Amino acid sequence: xxxxxxxxxxxxxxxxxxxxxxxxxxxxxxxxxxxxxxxxxxxxxxxxxxxxxxxxxxxxxxxxxxxxxxxxxxxxxxxxxxxxxxxxxxxxxxxxxxxxxxxxxxxxxxxxxxxxxxxxxxxxxxxxxxxxxxxxxxxxxxxxxxxxxxxxxxxxxxxxxxxxxxxxxxxxxxxxxxxxxxxxxxxxxxxxxxxxxxxxxxxxxxxxxxxxxxxxxxxxxxxxxxxxxxxxxxxxxxxxxxxxxxxxxxxxxxxxxxxxxxxxxxxxxxxxxxxxxxxxxxxxxxxxxxxxxxxxxxxxxxxxxxxxxxxxxxxxxxxxxxxxxxxxxxxxxxxxxxxxxxxxxxxxxxxxxxxxxxxxxxxxxxxxxxxxxxxxxxxxxxxxxxxxxxxxxxxxxxxxxxxxxxxxxxxxxxxxxxxxxxxxxxxxxxxxxxxxxxxxxxxxxxxxxxxxxxxxxxxxxxxxxxxxxxxxxxxxxx
Numbered sequence: 001x002x003x004x005x006x007x008x009x010x011x012x013x014x015x016x017x018x019x020x021x022x023x024x025x026x027x028x029x030x031x032x033x034x035x036x037x038x039x040x041x042x043x044x045x046x047x048x049x050x051x052x053x054x055x056x057x058x059x060x061x062x063x064x065x066x067x068x069x070x071x072x073x074x075x076x077x078x079x080x081x082x083x084x085x086x087x088x089x090x091x092x093x094x095x096x097x098x099x100x101x102x103x104x105x106x107x108x109x110x111x112x113x114x115x116x117x118x119x120x121x122x123x124x125x126x127x128x129x130x131x132x133x134x135x136x137x138x139x140x141x142x143x144x145x146x147x148x149x150x151x152x153x154x155x156x157x158x159x160x161x162x163x164x165x166x167x168x169x170x171x172x173x174x175x176x177x178x179x180x181x182x183x184x185x186x187x188x189x190x191x192x193x194x195x196x197x198x199x200x201x202x203x204x205x206x207x208x209x210x211x212x213x214x215x216x217x218x219x220x221x222x223x224x225x226x227x228x229x230x231x232x233x234x235x236x237x238x239x240x241x242x243x244x245x246x247x248x249x250x251x252x253x254x255x256x257x258x259x260x261x262x263x264x265x266x267x268x269x270x271x272x273x274x275x276x277x278x279x280x281x282x283x284x285x286x287x288x289x290x291x292x293x294x295x296x297x298x299x300x301x302x303x304x305x306x307x308x309x310x311x312x313x314x315x316x317x318x319x320x321x322x323x324x325x326x327x328x329x330x331x332x333x334x335x336x337x338x339x340x341x342x343x344x345x346x347x348x349x350x351x352x353x354x355x356x357x358x359x360x361x362x363x364x365x366x367x368x369x370x371x372x373x374x375x376x377x378x379x380x381x382x383x384x385x386x387x388x389x390x391x392x393x394x395x396x397x398x399x400x401x402x403x404x405x406x407x408x409x410x411x412x413x414x415x416x417x418x419x420x421x422x423x424x425x426x427x428x429x430x431x432x433x434x435x436x437x438x439x440x441x442x443x444x445x446x447x448x449x450x451x452x453x454x455x456x457x458x459x460x461x462x463x464x465x466x467x468x469x470x471x472x473x474x475x476x477x478x
Contacts, residue, residue: 005070006167011259013168014251016175017345018063018264019271021247023182024342025105026239028335029309031276032206032283034236036302038229039213040206044277047233051241051269054234054458056443057450058243058414060265061421064430066252067261073246074353076253077420080429084420091246091413095349097405098245100376101398102346103159106339107151107381108310111141113332116317119325131318138310142384149381156373159343163351164366167254171344178337183275185334190281192327196320202288205298206280231465234458240272242342244410244417246349253352260439282331283313290316309335347373403470411463415456422452 008014035043062073069076074092078085115126115137127134142148162170193199214229216222242248255261284302290312291301301312313331317324347369354365379387383397392400421430427448434441441447467473 005253007254007256008172008259009168010256011264013172013175014255014259015264015267015271016179017171018242018248018251018268019275020175020179020341021242021251021345022240022268022272022342023275023338024239024242025102025109025335025339026236027272027276028279028283028338030239031236032280032287033302033308034232035206035280036284036287037299038232039210040204041209042211042213043229043233044207045209046229047236048273050230050233050237051273053446053450054455055237055241055243055269056265057447057455058417059241059248059268060261060434060447061417061430061451062243062248063252063255063261063265064433065417065421066249067255067257068430068433070253071249072253072352072356073249073349075356076249081420081424084424087413087416087420090409090416091244091249092350092353094244094405094409094413095246095346096372097376097401097409099343099346099350100373101380101401102339102343103155103373104148104152104377104380104398106155106336106343107148107153108142109332109335109339110151110155111147112310112314113329113336116325116328116332120329123322123325127314127318129318131314134311134314134318135307137314138307139384143388145382145386148385149378152377152381153374155340155343156370156377159340159347160366160370162344163347164363166362171348174344175341178341182334182337182341185330185337186275186278186282189327189330189334190278193282193285196286196289198289198292199285201292202285203281205288206284228465231462234462235466238406238410238414238462240276241269242345244414245346246353247345250349250352251345257436261434262439262441262443283308286316286320287312290319293319407466407470408463411459411466414459415463418451418456418459422448422456 008017035047037043038046065076065080066072069079071079072092074088075085077088077091118124119126125131127137162174164170165173194203214222214225216225238244252261255264287301287308288298290296291298302308314328317328317331320327350369350373351362351365354360354369355362358365360368380398380401383390387397390397395403431441431444431448434444
């Protein structure tokens with residue numbers, strides 16, 4: 001007799017868990033700089049349209065597959081169609097490769113949190129006066145012989161402690177604590193930033209549409225720039241909604257039939273988008289003030305990727321004096337919560353896969369997965385230090401894993417999932433699941449049209465553009 005599958009206590013628990021998985025580092029550093037780069041409100045408008053259409057389609061598809069099969073992503077696809085088990089394998093490789101380097105970055109965040117705790121409570125200037133040494137501090141830490149690995153292991157152990165407790169006692173209860181804390185901290189920090197003298201210009205830069213960004217050097221409307229804006233927003237959508245990572249399939253498998261999938265997806269999208277917008281309010285106005293004060297071009301100050309969080313923001317906080325140390329302390333506490341909720345979700349996708357495939361208990365699967373994550377994390381943790389001379393395709397280990405998963409595997413899995421659902425499975429397979437127990441599926445026709453035609457085409461464009469961008473083909477850059 002098979003063991004009864006774990007489940008969420010209700011739709012609120014599921015929405016919180018799914019939103020927690022979506023709210024991660026991508027929302028806190030990638031969303032703000034993309035919004036700033038592509039015209040602020042213009043980017044927000046494009047992003048909201050994509051989330052409400054393509055994001056809704058892809059998320060609903062994954063959740064419905066999980067609830068229909070009651071399996072994690074590794075075995076769910078083969079249960080629906082024996083010839084498509086390979087897709088489950090591809091979808092499982094993604095979190096297995098992401099979790100190790102994500103936890104390494106989580107370790108970086110812990111290091112910065114403890115550093116800002118020292119600075120806030122003792123008044124020390126560990127990055128030099130006005131954080132002029134923030135770049136040296138960051139590179140010195142990530143290139144250290146052991147520290148990045150040690151902090152990464154600490155982060156992994158924290159996630160494992162939550163996972164081993166199970167769906168209700170671990171993931172669900174942790175989200176009931178972490179998500180309110182994350183939201184309260186985000187709102188408090190954004191309110192503080194919004195109230196800073198001179199922040200109005202930065203807020204306007206962020207929220208007001210700037211259609212000049214869609215013009216070329218001659219001042220004419222550019223379809224190429226519009227296309228890059230759309231693709232940039234679509235790429236962010238994958239990060240923000242945790243799509244094609246196996247998370248939503250796994251979390252959907254814990255969902256009760258009595259809960260409406262369509263309603264839950266809409267709530268997750270609202271929650272995630274709200275946090276992303278608040279993240280922009282936390283970061284863009286102060287970075288804008290910093291750029292104006294130092295004479296740095298705003299786009300240059302914003303477009304630093306990870307450097308925005310670990311190099312530029314410390315300088316911004318230092319500009320605010322002693323209050324900046326406390327702001328940095330609160331900010332990196334928030335980032336720890338956001339990183340932890342996402343890492344727990346990715347870790348759970350791996351654990352659930354091993355449980356379903358090997359028919360082993362959660363505790364054993366958690367320890368086995370944890371050992372695998374620790375082993376793989378060593379490559380990313382030491383890739384800028386002891387193993388800096390070792391590269392793959394001229395990329396450091398962490399960059400290679402990130403490129404392989406986010407730029408290649410995730411779009412491929414999303415495309416194949418759309419083909420599988422739209423053209424291989426009978427149309428009613430998933431729509432009947434969404435309509436289980438009498439729930440209405442108001443967007444059924446839109447869903448079927450998007451999953452068959454629009455989503456595969458747009459995600460294919462993401463795949464091509466990301467490969468071109470990362471390999472420098474044709475000067476393409478997002």
